[in-house]
Amino acid sequence: MGIPAYAGRLERTWYYTFRVICGLIFFFLITPIVVIVPLSFNAEPYFTFTHEMLTLDPAGYSLRWYQEFLNSDEWLTGIKNTFIIAIASTFLATSLGTIAALGLSKPYMPYKNAIMALLISPMVVPLIISAAGMYFFYSSIGLTSTFPGIILAHTALGTPFVIITVTATLVGFDQTLVRASANLGADPTTTFFKVIMPLIAPGVISGALFAFITSVDEIVIVYFIAGPEQKTVPLKMFSGIREEISPTILAVASILVGISVLLLTTLEMIRRRNERLRGIVPQ
Numbered sequence: 001m002g003i004p005a006y007a008g009r010l011e012r013t014w015y016y017t018f019r020v021i022c023g024l025i026f027f028f029l030i031t032p033i034v035v036i037v038p039l040s041f042n043a044e045p046y047f048t049f050t051h052e053m054l055t056l057d058p059a060g061y062s063l064r065w066y067q068e069f070l071n072s073d074e075w076l077t078g079i080k081n082t083f084i085i086a087i088a089s090t091f092l093a094t095s096l097g098t099i100a101a102l103g104l105s106k107p108y109m110p111y112k113n114a115i116m117a118l119l120i121s122p123m124v125v126p127l128i129i130s131a132a133g134m135y136f137f138y139s140s141i142g143l144t145s146t147f148p149g150i151i152l153a154h155t156a157l158g159t160p161f162v163i164i165t166v167t168a169t170l171v172g173f174d175q176t177l178v179r180a181s182a183n184l185g186a187d188p189t190t191t192f193f194k195v196i197m198p199l200i201a202p203g204v205i206s207g208a209l210f211a212f213i214t215s216v217d218e219i220v221i222v223y224f225i226a227g228p229e230q231k232t233v234p235l236k237m238f239s240g241i242r243e244e245i246s247p248t249i250l251a252v253a254s255i256l257v258g259i260s261v262l263l264l265t266t267l268e269m270i271r272r273r274n275e276r277l278r279g280i281v282p283q
Contacts, residue, residue, distance in 0.1 A: 013072065015243060036250050038053070038261070040065055040247065040253070041246070042061070042065075043062035047228075047250070058132055059274045062242070065248045066251045068246075069252055075236065081230055081231060081233075083216075084229075087212075088151045089157075089211065089215045090158060090208050090212040092152075093162050095208055096155070096214045097158075097163045097211075098200075098204055100119055102166045102170070105164070105170040120164065122157050122254060128234070130156075131226075134156075135154050138225060145226065145227030153225060154218060156212050157211075157215070158211025162207030162208065162210070165203040165204070165207035165210065167203075169204075170203070183200050206267055206271070209266060212263070217254070219235055221230075222235050233256070237253070
């Protein structure tokens with residue numbers, strides 16, 4: 001929205017000052033993330049821009065660190081572990097979160113607010129506290145240093161995102177459609193997959209993507225629970241920064257940034273589609 005023609009000097013000053021402040025905030029938030037992408041193409045083993053890079057000399061750029069990443073069994077194992085854990089925990093979190101949101105949407109559900117607060121508590125409890133609690137609990141039942149232990153821990157972190165997004169989708173859900181389906185002879189399973197699921201799909205997909213991103217980025221719980229066989233990419237990057245300084249970390253970080261941008265773009269497309277289905281005109 002542009003500045004109106006009748007705006008006074010003070011309003012014009014604030015108009016441009018506000019945009020400068022927003023630009024500075026955007027700059028400080030985005031620059032640390034964006035700067036790693038060109039640095040990952042550095043031909044030299046440095047974490048700074050070389051003279052050749054600053055002068056745009058092609059000799060200063062290389063795919064060397066991406067090749068090292070692809071030729072490293074340790075990194076590829078970390079990628080495989082990360083995606084196994086993320087996909088399994090996302091599936092569990094999406095299933096459990098969707099069921100919980102549907103149950104909480106029922107008007108006769110007792111203690112709805114208390115249950116909701118309990119289910120989303122993993123989002124507000126400091127992660128280090130959750131990690132310590134899970135470590136002691138999983139140690140007592142033999143789930144530390146196992147894939148099921150990490151998958152269950154990441155499921156606990158991802159489920160609140162699914163509950164919130166599906167609950168938001170169910171706010172405008174017409175319950176008479178469920179009754180109409182039952183009157184036409186459909187059983188609950190058919191009603192769920194033929195009537196409810198298509199309408200709440202944007203919320204389910206959004207929650208699943210948030211759960212997936214949470215699992216891929218998570219390191220604290222993995223640091224507490226994982227053994228040598230369950231090392232993920234974030235844990236490998238953390239260990240690499242402490243033990244060996246290699247720009248391969250920048251190449252891996254750039255790949256993760258690309259994946260995050262792709263997922264966020266998908267989320268935005270889903271959000272716009274959901275608004276179109278609800279008849280909301282984008283501003």
